[in-house]
Amino acid sequence: MTEDGRRLFLAYNVRSYGVSPRAWLSPQLTGREIFTADYWSRITRLAEKGLFDAVFAGDSSQFLGFNRIDIDGVDRFVAWASVVPHTERIGVIVTASTTYNDPYRLAERLLSLDLLSDGRVSWNLVTTFAEDAAANFGLARHPERGLRYRRAEEFAEVVVGLWDSAGDGPAVAHRGENFTVSGRLPLPRSPQGRPPIIRASSSDEGRRLAGRLAAAVFDSALTVTEAQERYRKVKSDARDAGRDPADLAYLPGLRIVLASTTAEAKARVDELFTQDPITRSEHESWFGGLIGANVADLDPDKPIPATVLEAATAAATADRDHLRASTLRVLADGPQIPLSEHLLRTRYLSGGHGTFVGAPEHLADRMEHWFRSYAADGFVIAPDLVTETLPILVEEVVPLLQRRGIYKHEYAASTLAGHFRAAAGRLSEVSA
């Protein structure tokens, strides 16, 4: 336990087989088990053995199989419900969009799974940014950002109102810009009071919502300085909403390539780029999109021209694309290195999350540094290879974190809301 009573909150990101497009080639896999309850249960049971607070998976409302990473596409309620009978304490974070769902239906689905798991569910509230999804729902155009965020805010109000109506709570009587809902959910109240809400991203549009309603903000931050700045911002949002800042956790994503030695981990990244030409060209294409220029048109042996970076940063700022802007800032503020070197260094940055490539000891160092520097209350860990990485985390990294006094030795609570409170140094459970 730390001096202030905090300890790391850890969630494991089960992004299909991992964020590497070659993850499905693992010798431990046949390639099809992602479509079975057994795969999800096996991972979650092992994460529970490592006292992870939760398992997590993102979600999308369109086919993404082209990218060779997001290949499962399984309905998140089906996937996470299948792990419930095989686990007892670990939470499940269900990602669901406010753009292509109905608030009553989603409130009902989330509360049902929460009840069936005895209070282990959290909602990762996202808006859908992918334009392709619109055509699956009869829309000629994807709704613009402002509309999506206004809808998200109203959506969350309705969902929370419906959760509070369950049992003998007050009926909802909502009439707003997007929704007209009245009545009650025909379900008992959550054992958690309400399932905790996680707000994905610390973007300005979602700040008020997170400050008022969320238990955590799941964010992208590339550097410790950037994360500290966001950490303070998120805590102040809670304070502005009249809440204790400890009740709103800041959880940056962390992409990891973890192996017994740093050399082994680095070799795995090199192998991906040398043996998988699609990955290399996709990366160059992503990098070109980031800097707003075609990589093939630039000299690989010279630094990226300052004018290119300035123009891209201006465009990202105008678009309020903070992920792109902060990634560009890392490039601009870093040493003047050739373009080819930038391409090597950014190979795992395309998701916008901080990246770690190395051995258990160094990963523990990194997590401890961010945690003790108030750059994170915990992490959502996304490995390149889901099945290979988890045993190393459980058997090697977790004991290191425990020895350093920043990770629990046993679960202190039975609900996910309880895990959040325990991580914040407040051990009492929330009563329903």
Added chain:
Amino acid sequence: MSTQWRSIALSDRLARHLLSEADLAERIDEAGLDAVVLGLERLDPLAPEGHQLDPTSLAPILARRIRNTRLLIAATNHREHPWNLARAVASLQNFVPSGSGLVLAARDRTVPDGRPGARAWDVGNLSRPVDIGPEATIDAGVVARKLWDDYPFDAVIADPSSNTYLDLERVRASDHRGVYDVAGPLPVPTRGRPLLSLFVPDGAPVAVPPAFDSVTVPLDLAIEAARGADAFGGRPLIAYVRDPDDLARAAESVRSGGQVLGVQALVTDDHALRTALKALGALG
């Protein structure tokens, strides 16, 4: 579908009871039923009121105990967009050992008063609203079937030698244009053929396309409909009974060799379950 389709619909209360009563669940699983339906009470205006857990979460949990019987979910396009529904059922079809399917109806009676019921959920005010009615519900079923067919499970080839995970030639956009416009494909492949039954609680006649495997209607209406020629587009009828004591009469209509090819009994407690399993056993 077998010529004598035998299924039960579990009330929410009984389904929750089964989570802690392994023996009871085992008895259901060993009864040789063709299917167990979850969530049907929300489609039936005459079913008793009470708590209603989401069947998409209930099914994977019950699948641990009911492994040899298909678990179907009941749902409406009133409450859910067909793309979301099709995705949930495709996922269940993969995760439930004996497969899944959808009993689809127009209206969900748990929809609160504030939603007057004149519109099906589409994407709130982002899209044109969809009128509730048989046409929209049938179109929702057609959309689901197309989406399931257009991304078959064997498109997942996972072949290391060619470094190919998906055979993208076998993953097709459905590009459906109807009451709903849905591009597809789904993000999840569909293993085999999920069952699809249209639930018509008032027996109102509609032309039902082959995307549906059957039409589920209350017993008296099923008997009446079967007297006519090719009711419901000639799709096989499932006679639905709210009281398991009516199963004997339902069995007669099945044995008569007409369009009624199966029965489905709503069971709300242990006693009703015992009665239903006994009667369905005699039918099998």
